[in-house]
Amino acid sequence: MKRYIFRNGMVLDAPKGFAKKDFAVLDNGKITFKNIPDRGAIEIDISGSYVIPSLFDLHTHIRCPGQEYKEDFEHVTRAAVAGGFTELCSMPNTKPVADNEAIIDYIILEGERYGRCRIHPFGSLTVGLQGEKLARMGLMKNKGAVGVTDDGMCIQDTSLMMKAMEYAHTFGLFIMDHAEDNYLKKGGFLNEGLVADKLGLKGIPEISETIIIKRDIEISRYLNIPVHITHVSSKRGAELIMNAKKEGVKITFDITPHHLSFNEEACLGFNTNFKINPPLRTEKDRKFLIGLVREGKVDCLATDHAPHAKFEKEYPFDGAPFGVSNLDTALSLLYETLTIKEKIPFEKWVGLFGNAPRKLLKMQEKALKENAVANFAVFDKNLEWKVTEKTLYSKGKNTPLLGRKLKGKVSFTFYEGARVYPFGEK
């Protein structure tokens, strides 16, 4: 392995913030601030760049095995490290579903083959995501599953959800729920409201999210079992969670970059790349969620990276699949939204994409410390880049940012001591 010396970067020393420091990555893959070699190393001036612990995504649809036409291990791991992520939590809606130990094992091993980042699989709560029969959560955990969720197939039967949570809790598994009432959501394509009416498309009401959040709060309180609500989209939903927290309920939640960056009006041109579930809500919802980030009240961020094939997003709005390809652009987009536009300092929120989810999953946090194994990303805040199909490494080109210029980009990513981005000879 080559040695690297990074000079003049702003290194995150949480919780204190950034400090200008030089450091090196040695042959053993460890970071040093004190023993920077005087030769035999590649020297890089990273003035104007931030150095942060590598990112962690709690919610990635890796699509493999089974839907390699949308995304595969090669592309998803490239997109991840190009976006600064070295850990991904894969969602179980693969084909076959990650509802048993063999699939969990496959995903972990296959992920490791590429050597760029780690995939931490989530198993499903129920067999085949069918919401009928509990999955083998214990055996999945033994093979390395870090959590369980039925994600987009939110369990509707409250009694089953309780059983699933109790069973998962037996093994100390992290339980995540995509809060959605199927009956209320049925046939909807975007937020219920002005825009949906204008476009003549059936809406997805806010209450389809809040009613399940409320249910999960009650279950969590009743059973005293923690639950995590993923991709909260509405002000009301977030308020319910805040209030429950105040009452001591063990509930946590995350927000996605798109719910922080866009509102329902983005759908006005029928651009299917804004068709997301849960849908983009109103500006009021978005502003409220940003306020929570500003106040430090969000537990973590998650991409909900949902790559699709180009032809699928070329269907009419009501026929196209839900989801945005996100890993490549998540950090740059949030830098624009939160730091450039909303003036929330980078160090105030970047940890929500790093050690915050690691903490939720009770995993080892990453730090930029003397002798720590190099797991970090360099984010060049001045680097302007254009989002095109070519600059995205994900197989899924379904992002509304296509053609847009963004300011700020990851320029280096190190994983377990090795440079994994930029690609090429290490």
Place this chain on the structure above:
Amino acid sequence: MRKHLITVDDLSKSEFMSILEQGKAFKEILTRPIKKIPTLRGKTIGLLFFEPSTRTKLSFELAAKRMSADIVNFTASSSSLKKDESIKDTVMTLDAMKIDIYVVRHSSPGVPYIVADHIRGSVINAGDGAHSHPTQAILDVYTIWERFGTLKGLNITIVGDIKYSRVVRSDIDAFLKLGAHVTICTPRTLLPFSVSSLGVKVNFSVKEAIKNADVIMGLRMQKERQDSGLIPDEVEYNHFFGLKEEILGSLNPKVLVMHPGPINRGIEIDGEVADSEFSVINEQVTNGLATRMSIFYHLVEA
């Protein structure tokens, strides 16, 4: 005064001990070439089994026969008797036949109380739904007591399907009454709701739960548990909550492995464990006979 045995709570600690002591004497009789004694000559025992049972019924029947009692059998499956059909009418008919002791098994909790209200004899509960099974608890206690001389301070670990088990309910009551420490090990979906007020410890890992155990008791995994979605399947259940061969190496030589039977090999207990030198599963059957004789004896004496 007329005496019933419907739950373990019907017995004081001294009555409990007296049943154990007397059970020992009866067990000795069971080793003799002539195993019959005249204690219940002229007494009539009614076996009211509203729910199918082979082993428990056989045990009561043989206990009564060994003591020279006359036996009346009333067998009806619960399904043929509707739940709202009056137990009272059935029982009053029997009572006209002057039966001294009724042994009652029914799938509905509380039926032994209904029987007791309408007869003149004594009632022994041979299992009423998920409520209680005191004679199983007595034989389990006997098996432990015979080996250790006391239950006081012993660590007893119960592994398995606990939620709707009448055996566990009665066992826990009896073990705690006699001063043992109880740990239960089962997936959380099979834990009773009120577990925190039962006075037992809960551990989700078999390995940890049996670490300092003097007694390990397995419980039958009921097929309905899987059907009602409380566990994924038998493979996962066996992996995490089965008494597996691997545990044998870590047990101290005095440990007893028990099971109320019948066992599901390869599900809640591996054959290697059920047949190991630690196992007293067959001994429990003999002890069931001796303690049921002792229970008859005490009810008649009272």
